[in-house]
Amino acid sequence: MKNILLILALLHQTVFAQNNCDVAIRKLLRQPETTNSTKPIPILVQGNPDKIKTLTEAANGLFKYAAGNISSINLPANAIANFAGNPAVIRMESRSPRMQLLNDTMRVNNNINAIQQGLPPLAQPFDGSGILCGFIDAGIDFNHPDFKDSNGNTRVAWLWDHKKPVGANTPAAFGYGQEWDSTAINAGQCTQNTALAYGHGSFSAGITAGNGLATGFNQGCAPKADLLVVNYDFDASPGIPNAIADGINYMFTKADALGKPCVINLSLGDLYGSFDGKDLEAQAIDNMLHAKPGRLIVAAAGNWGGQKAHLSYQVNADTNWTWFKYDPAFGQLYIELYGDSADMVNLNFALGADANTTAASFLGSTAFTKVTQIPLSGTYKTIAGLPGDTVFYDVDKFNGVYALYINIITQNPTYFWRLMTTGSGTFGLRNYLFTAGLPSGMVSDNLPSASIVPNIIHYRLPDSLASLSNSFNCLDDVVSVGNYVNMNSNYDCQNVLRFNPVSPVGDLAPNSSVGPTRDGRQKPDISATGNYTMAPLPMVFVNDV
Numbered sequence: 001m002k003n004i005l006l007i008l009a010l011l012h013q014t015v016f017a018q019n020n021c022d023v024a025i026r027k028l029l030r031q032p033e034t035t036n037s038t039k040p041i042p043i044l045v046q047g048n049p050d051k052i053k054t055l056t057e058a059a060n061g062l063f064k065y066a067a068g069n070i071s072s073i074n075l076p077a078n079a080i081a082n083f084a085g086n087p088a089v090i091r092m093e094s095r096s097p098r099m100q101l102l103n104d105t106m107r108v109n110n111n112i113n114a115i116q117q118g119l120p121p122l123a124q125p126f127d128g129s130g131i132l133c134g135f136i137d138a139g140i141d142f143n144h145p146d147f148k149d150s151n152g153n154t155r156v157a158w159l160w161d162h163k164k165p166v167g168a169n170t171p172a173a174f175g176y177g178q179e180w181d182s183t184a185i186n187a188g189q190c191t192q193n194t195a196l197a198y199g200h201g202s203f204s205a206g207i208t209a210g211n212g213l214a215t216g217f218n219q220g221c222a223p224k225a226d227l228l229v230v231n232y233d234f235d236a237s238p239g240i241p242n243a244i245a246d247g248i249n250y251m252f253t254k255a256d257a258l259g260k261p262c263v264i265n266l267s268l269g270d271l272y273g274s275f276d277g278k279d280l281e282a283q284a285i286d287n288m289l290h291a292k293p294g295r296l297i298v299a300a301a302g303n304w305g306g307q308k309a310h311l312s313y314q315v316n317a318d319t320n321w322t323w324f325k326y327d328p329a330f331g332q333l334y335i336e337l338y339g340d341s342a343d344m345v346n347l348n349f350a351l352g353a354d355a356n357t358t359a360a361s362f363l364g365s366t367a368f369t370k371v372t373q374i375p376l377s378g379t380y381k382t383i384a385g386l387p388g389d390t391v392f393y394d395v396d397k398f399n400g401v402y403a404l405y406i407n408i409i410t411q412n413p414t415y416f417w418r419l420m421t422t423g424s425g426t427f428g429l430r431n432y433l434f435t436a437g438l439p440s441g442m443v444s445d446n447l448p449s450a451s452i453v454p455n456i457i458h459y460r461l462p463d464s465l466a467s468l469s470n471s472f473n474c475l476d477d478v479v480s481v482g483n484y485v486n487m488n489s490n491y492d493c494q495n496v497l498r499f500n501p502v503s504p505v506g507d508l509a510p511n512s513s514v515g516p517t518r519d520g521r522q523k524p525d526i527s528a529t530g531n532y533t534m535a536p537l538p539m540v541f542v543n544d545v
Contacts, residue, residue, distance in 0.1 A: 019376060021084050022093040023394040023405055024241075026376060029081055040074040040175070042241040043094045044280040047071070051088040059083055062175050065249045068287030070280055072242055072249070074175055091398060093280040096238030098270045112221050128222025132157065133209045134251035134264035136244060137201035139192050139231035142185055144202060146210035146220075147227065154185045155211070157226045158254050161192045162233040162243060173253075174246055177233075192231055201231070204267045222263075228254055232268060244472065245284045252288055252295060261294030269302055269469025271309075271430050274338045276518040277474035278399040285472050298479045301524040302469035302513030304432070308462040309440035312428040312518075315347050321420040322460045323354070323443035326413040329434040333408040333417050333441075338518055339427035344371045344402040347425035351391045351408065352418035353383055357448045363415070368422065371395055371402050386412070416443060428466065428518040467513040468524070474517040483512040483530030503531060 021029070028034055028041065040062065045052050049066035052073065056063040059079035064072040069090075075083055084092055118125030140147060142156050149155055160171060164178035171179050180190040209227060210220035230247035233240060248264055255262035273279055277286070289295050311322055326333050339347065352365030364385030374395040381391045389410045396403040408417060421427075431441035442462040450456050473480045485507050489499040503509065509531045515523035 020089055020091045021080075022091075022095065022398070023378075023396050023403070024094045024096065025080060025084070025092055026378065026394070028077065028094070030377070034077050035081065036078055038076040038078060041077050041080065041094060042243075042246075043073055043075050043080075043092050044242055044245070044284060045071045045073055045092050046090040046280060047088050055083060055086055055088060064173050064175070064246065065253075067245070067249065067284040067291070070284040070287060072245060072284065091280065093398075094241045095273070095279070095281070096241055097243070098239055098272060099232060099234055099244075099268050115221075116219075116223075126222075128209060128225030130260060131222060131225045132228050132251070132255045132258065132260045132262040133205075133222055133225040134228040134230070134247075134255075134262055135201060135205050135208070136230040136232055136247040136251075136264065136266055137204050137268060138199075138234065139201045140205050140227070140229045141199070141202045142190060142192070142229075144206075145214040146206055146212060147202075148213065149211075150213070154182050155209075155225075155227050156185055156229055157182050157258065158250075159185065159190060159192060159229040159231070160247070160250055161231040162240065162247075163193075163231060163235070164191070171250065174250070176240070177231075200267070201229070204265060205229070208265055226260075228262070228264075234268075242281055242284075244470075245281050245288075248285055248288055248297070252291075255294075256292075261296075263296045263298065266297065266299040266472070269300065269473065271302075271304065271432055271467075271469060272336060273471040274401055274403060274518060275428070275430070275466060275468055275471055275474055276338070276401065277471050277476075278401055279471050280398075282471040282475055283399075286475050286477070289475075289477055296479065297472075297477075298481060299473045300469065301473060301480050301482045302467055303511045304467040304469070305508075305512040305514055306464050306510045307432070307440050307467065308444045308464050309432050309442065310428070310430050310464065310466040311442060311460065311462045312426065312466070313460050315421045315423055315425050315427070317422060317424075318458050319420050319422045319455070320458050320460045321352070321418045321455070322462065323416040323418060324431060325416065325433060325441050325443065326408075326410065327433050327441060328413065333406075333410065335404075335406040335419065335429060335431060337404040337406070337419075337427050337429045339371075339402050339425060340519070341397065341400050341402055343425040343427065345425070346423045347371065347421060347427065348423040349404075350418075350420045351381070351383065351406065352420055353386055353389065353410075353412070354416040354418065355412075355414075357416065357446075357453065359448075359452050359454075361416075361453075365418065365420065366391055368420075369393075370423075371404050374404075386410075388412075430466065431462075465514060466516060466518065468515055468517065469513060474521070474523055476521070479526065480515075480524035482514070482524040482527035483509040484527045485509050485531045486529035487531070500531075 052071045053063040056073045062074040116127045160179040162177040169178045209222045209225045211223035212219035228251045348368040350366045350368045353363045354361040366381040378394040392407040394405040433441045485503045
């Protein structure tokens with residue numbers, strides 16, 4: 001009897017611990033080989049920071065920082081279940097991002113010359129003097145002349161390389177990567193690879209703050225600013241949870257120590273998450289941004305414009321549906337679906353499969369269910385008529401939002417998969433095929449006629465809206481920036497004229513992401529010139545030309 005009671009107590013503790021955890025942590029809690037280890041797991045925790053710090057240190061974890069009531073910590077995997085069960089813990093998240101580089105904006109056609117000269121109506125010139133410009137990107141070529149002063153000293157005040165292993169110069173507050181200050185960089189001690197990611201980080205930094213010393217012209221927008229650089233680890237698999245928030249905290253902390261205002265540029269992003277600014281990482285970033293004056297974050301809207309990869313509609317009593325395609329990059333079909341709580345409680349959904357687009361193609365489906373009927377521990381369903389294929393459901397609820405995560409493991413990758421809805425409510429989702437270079441994962445072309453597939457009349461087409469990268473782009477006070485065409489021709493390094501007649505100068509670039517946010521707010525905030533831009537590349541590339 002005592003053994004039974006102990007087992008029930010442990011089960012109760014695990015279920016309780018899952019109630020305030022996101023899906024990533026709940027999945028981890030279902031893996032004994034992980035939860036029996038002391039591997040540190042990066043986690044964002046909502047709750048009183050003093051209490052969270054005490055709990056973290058008692059669990060032999062690392063308390064990194066707090067942004068409002070959201071704390072960034074590392075916690076041993078085997079301590080997570082007990083930690084989550086403490087009443088001081090409101091919510092925990094540990095999402096692994098899939099970041100990509102996004103370089104969209106630049107200087108020309110934006111009145112930068114007049115701004116740097118302080119022409120009327122400006123009362124003074126603005127050239128970055130006294131400002132720190134931060135970049136969370138693919139590193140920087142700190143040896144490039146545009147990032148040195150006239151004496152040959154680096155303009156990079158601090159550089160934190162996420163890709164480096166733990167060492168003597170690992171930032172103690174974060175517990176990963178390595179950092180160097182300007183003294184170490186000038187002394188040749190910085191070992192960050194300056195040719196990372198085809199120079200994207202140098203390119204972004206040059207547009208913003210290059211001083212033109214390499215050529216004597218082509219200055220960036222803030223040529224007298226000092227630089228803060230975080231070399232983001234795009235190769236980490238899975239991605240490092242909360243690395244963007246960590247980088248922002250690192251830069252704002254350095255700026256505070258130097259007594260300078262700080263502008264942070266984020267030309268990177270992915271397409272996962274609720275695209276509404278309500279997840280814990282976005283909320284932590286918002287808290288840091290508003291903690292004191294002299295802080296600004298500017299984010300690239302994204303490079304996913306024009307693709308019909310967004311689906312949102314008012315659900316009704318008819319069975320509406322949309323076809324999705326298998327993604328070989330994931331080895332499965334994956335769908336993230338979001339909706340406000342009030343809009344999801346009466347929404348019924350099911351997953352079905354078609355062998356092709358003919359009248360006899362439909363093979364079967366799961367039973368209809370509601371998001372509110374899925375347990376937090378997750379569940380799986382079989383598809384009628386397809387015993388070898390399985391649908392896994394996970395559900396999450398945070399800040400008034402329901403999130404539904406669908407994984408289909410199939411032996412038939414050529415099938416078309418139906419997301420079917422009925423009832424009432426609304427939802428939003430984005431879906432892309434990463435294998436094929438980010439086209440939509442939903443079928444929008446060459447649909448069969450009603451004479452072939454009669455219920456095609458209830459087919460819901462995806463659209464090209466809401467293609468913003470990342471939830472932090474949807475924060476009201478993060479400046480989200482789109483991209484319009486600067487030039488439609490240029491001479492390349494071999495003096496060959498390149499011309500793109502389908503992109504008129506001044507038009508929004510075809511690949512520039514657009515809004516609105518999932519909850520209907522207008523983003524991006526502004527657009528700036530981007531396509532066909534000249535900016536610094538790492539010197540190793542120049543020497544190879």
